[in-house]
Amino acid sequence: MTLTSDGNDSGDRVISKETSFSHQANRVITVRAVQFNLPVSVDRHWVRGSPFKTHLFNSLHLTLPAVEYWMVRHVQSRLKHITASPLRQNVRGFILQEAQHAEQHAQFGEILRQQGYELKACLKMEDWILTSLQRLDWRLNLAAIAGMEHLTVLLSEVVLASDLLAAAEPTLKAMLEWHALEEIEHKAVAYEVLQTVSQNYLLRVAGLAIGCAFVLGLLNRCTLTLLYQDRCLWRWSVWREMGQFWLTKEKMLLRSVPHCLWYLQPNFHPAAHD
Template structure:
């Protein structure tokens, strides 16, 4: 085991994962439809991500629970409880966020029904090991995107304050628990090739799913074929805030045999946020 991997594992075992009672109040009357810099592409991209979270978080919790009996480490067992608590709260808050979007005429209920049926199908037909590998892949995506939100000021520039606060909180908690599913996978399953094959598959499906939901929103707004919207999207991905180039190297690290999420050590972001946000109660 390399010294870098040993250090990452030591960091991982030291992380506390608290649940926090959140009370975001999404007042749609005070929030413009294009709440992210008055930009249709950016706003609908983040809205599409939010639509994937409630059922996605439930799938994550189930996948970890279904492998929990294979875990002997008491510290990891404690972290699993914190992970489940955080993911449950994430699902609740994003469900409220999604309800807010209904008032803009988006077909949220139809999207949620599809997401729910898909997750039921996955639980019925995919083994627990595969669902845990999927969870690890998606948790890596959320972790590296969270790091971008927390470290690149351009990534939240122009966001409405209510949504900016929520996305920063979500990014912090994704950072806190970014290694839990991975650590469970390594102890319970451990297959490098399953982890890599799943990441390749999920990369395609995650990007496709997000794009389809976003396209539905843009179509409902009459913006789907607006060249300016897609030019703004290109700039969002590659120039400002430059989502793809800022996460690309971290994404590729997942394919290392000796990868661990805490090789990306950003604990200072957790400490900074905790110092700034004392209003949230742990539960």
């Protein structure tokens, strides 16, 4: 992938000094040279034999590349307007990390195709959403990216702190854990880039709403689509595991509420919580 700036408007603010919101200035974002060599064949239910957990993470593998490239384009377009050295360095790290995420996850689509899944429905929906977003103001796109990154950090914490991926296929498990680690590592970057553009509170709120709707809507839609194609959608065990993930065990949905309320606090900054 070639990383290029797609430019933007002429009236942008140029940040030439450290600002009060740059809490992550002393953090180093490490760009790791990685290459996951996926196995030739993968069990159909590669997460503990669980259709729900498998298709939840299948959906992530499938949809992440386009989302990551969208993030890279919009964040990189701001790089030339940021002159504060620590933030500029972190933005470069963010761009390279996200580009690697996209490249590594893009390998997985072929595995799903070999297993007989029809992927057009999920990918077409994702393409429609991203195309629609890019028709909106570029500031709102940045706000949506910051909001999406906030929710992604919560999912990353759940992945790393729970047994969701216990006994999963080792290479795919390692890829997801590596991705989760780096999401937590660069969790403040998109937000800080947004702050260099606008500190408007309503813009931040709108971005969070779009980010949550995008992540939760697309992830659930693709998971249900793959479960249906796998003829597992109406199994009681699948719905029980789905309820555990969202409500009773990992509590992803219940944890999302305070996580988003924290984002709405006027003095919010991602680095305030380690």
